Amino acid sequence: VKGPSFALSAGRTGIGAHLAARNVTSVTGVDAPLADFLLNGLDHRPRHGERYRNEDLRVLSASWTEFGISAARIVHTRGAHLFSVGGTARYLTGHHGMALVLNTLDYTVIDSMQAQVHEASGHYAFVDPDMTAGSGWGLDLGVVYEHTL
Numbered sequence: 001v002k003g004p005s006f007a008l009s010a011g012r013t014g015i016g017a018h019l020a021a022r023n024v025t026s027v028t029g030v031d032a033p034l035a036d037f038l039l040n041g042l043d044h045r046p047r048h049g050e051r052y053r054n055e056d057l058r059v060l061s062a063s064w065t066e067f068g069i070s071a072a073r074i075v076h077t078r079g080a081h082l083f084s085v086g087g088t089a090r091y092l093t094g095h096h097g098m099a100l101v102l103n104t105l106d107y108t109v110i111d112s113m114q115a116q117v118h119e120a121s122g123h124y125a126f127v128d129p130d131m132t133a134g135s136g137w138g139l140d141l142g143v144v145y146e147h148t149l
Contacts, residue, residue: 012074014086018067025061030054034105043112050108051118057102063095066138082146090138097127 003019033052036044072086102122109115 014072016070021065023061023063025059028058029056037109041112042109042115048109048111052107054105055103057105059100061098064092065095066090066092080148082148084144085142087139087141092136092138094134099125
């Protein structure tokens with residue numbers, strides 16, 4: 001979710017600031033049958049009644065708010081060539097973090113209303129400490145070369 005932001009350009013220099021709330025989730029280790037159920041729902045009849053085993057399934061998620069200030073400058077132009085440099089400093093405040101690791105998920109989907117879990121083993125961790133799960137700084141630096149026709 002992007003919050004308020006602004007950007008100001010004065011000649012060869014630009015500055016800006018932004019506020020944003022962000023979330024990222026990563027899911028890895030999903031095998032084909034489980035992906036099929038996730039995409040088509042549990043009522044996907046061709047896979048009913050078969051036993052499946054998914055190993056090393058991982059779900060990671062994090063949410064944070066960031067406030068950033070940016071500056072950039074055109075440092076060189078000659079003909080069709082342009083070089084600029086810039087950077088953004090960010091203050092980050094974490095809101096939650098979650099990790100689910102399933103070493104083994106052995107299951108059978110019986111029909112659209114029933115699934116049987118034969119074996120499940122793994123670990124789960126969650127951090128939600130009243131909207132402050134830590135804080136820190138981030139820095140992005142960049143150089144851009146443009147060639148115009």
